[in-house]
Amino acid sequence: MFYRDAQRMQLPAEYDRGLVAVVMVLVSLGLVMVYSSSIAMAEATRHTGYQPSYFLLRHTLFLAVGAAMAAAAFQVPMRIWQGYAPYLFVMGMALLMIVLGGLAISKFVLVVGWYMHLKFDAKLLTWLFVAGLTVATATITGIWAMFNGWGG
Numbered sequence: 780m781f782y783r784d785a786q787r788m789q790l791p792a793e794y795d796r797g798l799v800a801v802v803m804v805l806v807s808l809g810l811v812m813v814y815s816s817s818i819a820m821a822e823a824t825r826h827t828g829y830q831p832s833y834f835l836l837r838h839t840l841f842l843a844v845g846a847a848m849a850a851a852a853f854q855v856p857m858r859i860w861q862g863y864a865p866y867l868f869v870m871g872m873a874l875l876m877i878v879l880g881g882l883a884i885s886k887f888v889l890v891v892g893w894y895m896h897l898k899f900d901a902k903l904l905t906w907l908f909v910a911g912l913t914v915a916t917a918t919i920t921g922i923w924a925m926f927n928g929w930g931g
Contacts, residue, residue, distance in 0.1 A: 806842060813838045883915075 817834035820827075827833035890908055 810835065810838060810842075 814832070814835040818831045821833040822829060822831045830836075890904070
């Protein structure tokens, strides 16, 4: 094998170039959307210092921090991630249940404490509350059926 033949051969990338391209396009579109939707508000608001690019700069900072954290996570070998995957999954599910449970409790307290005491609207609001509860139950049952099946 000659030097010019070795130059033509490229090692395969260790990452998906197409995925990176799609992510960069989506991030760019997100930056444009943030800037175009917040420029008027940023210019007119005192807490932004009347800077039209305030929210764009803040969003760019958050994207840079996220990219730095992703770069740090990519430095960890895959076998380590695979070893910790069950623990990370259980921790993520526990945190998700805590957050969703807290939101459900706060919604219940707000609905019961604020709306259910109204005398004339009680029938309508009770129906709306029961409808939401029915949708939530159906969703959880559907997710359970997808992952656990009906006894299989």
